[in-house]
Structure formats: structure tokens, C-alpha cells
Amino acid sequence: MSYPAQGSERPRVLVVEDEYFIADDLAQALVQEGVDVLGPVGDPAEALALVGRERIDRAVLDINLHGDLVFDVARALKARGVPFVFATGYAANVVPAGLADAPRWEKPFDAADLARWIVSDLAAA
Numbered sequence: 001m002s003y004p005a006q007g008s009e010r011p012r013v014l015v016v017e018d019e020y021f022i023a024d025d026l027a028q029a030l031v032q033e034g035v036d037v038l039g040p041v042g043d044p045a046e047a048l049a050l051v052g053r054e055r056i057d058r059a060v061l062d063i064n065l066h067g068d069l070v071f072d073v074a075r076a077l078k079a080r081g082v083p084f085v086f087a088t089g090y091a092a093n094v095v096p097a098g099l100a101d102a103p104r105w106e107k108p109f110d111a112a113d114l115a116r117w118i119v120s121d122l123a124a125a
Helices: 020-032 044-053 071-079 111-124
Strands: 012-016 036-041 058-061 084-088 104-106
Touching: 012 020, 012 044, 020 036, 020 111, 036 044, 044 071, 058 071, 058 111, 071 084, 084 111
Parallel strands: 012 036, 012 058, 058 084, 084 104
Antiparallel strands: none
16 A cells, blocks of 8 residues: 555655664665655654654664654654654664563665555554
């Protein structure tokens, strides 16, 4: 399934990733699935600013952005009720307890597979 469904607004997915090729591949795959991409952004402060001012339907978060952890962004998304997925090479035990219920896609991953999973999750909501 791809978006948009007739008469509906395109879903918006925030991509928070500091590795250019991963971010670009994922953004392109999401666009092919019919969603609007916010970002990609590779800085937690920039991501937090977007969370505070934009409508976001889903988010993909790399845990480590140039040495800065993304957990404050994850907490802000959770507080707003925005589902997110960690796309990371980090083990599950790195994720704080209050965020451990978020899905994890382990790197390396296929960007098209992750994009399709996000769209199916949107459709199920």
C-alpha cells in the first residue's frame, strides 16, 4: 500500500539520521511510498525543533547522531503521541526503559523495507 489515499492528507515522517547515504536512501524510499519526509536531520536540537513545530505522523530515529544521543527527541515524540522506530546499530539494552517499547530496525537495513513497514503501520492506525 502506498499513500496518499484519495481525499487524504499525505502522512509526514521525520527522519533523524546523520549518515548521508542512509538518510538519503530512506527519504527516497519514503517518498516512493507516497509520504512527505521531514528532514533528514542529523542533529538532535534541529530534530527537537521540528517536533515542537511540525505535524509528524511517524519518525525514524538513529540513536547516535555524531556522538549525541537522540533519546530527548524520542521522549518528545512519545509525549506528543507520535510513534517512532529506532533505526540503529546499537543493541536494545542501550535504549532507556521508558523508550524500550519502541520498535528497532537494526543496521544495516533495506530502506525500502523500512519505508513499506512504516506505511503499513500508518495504514493500520
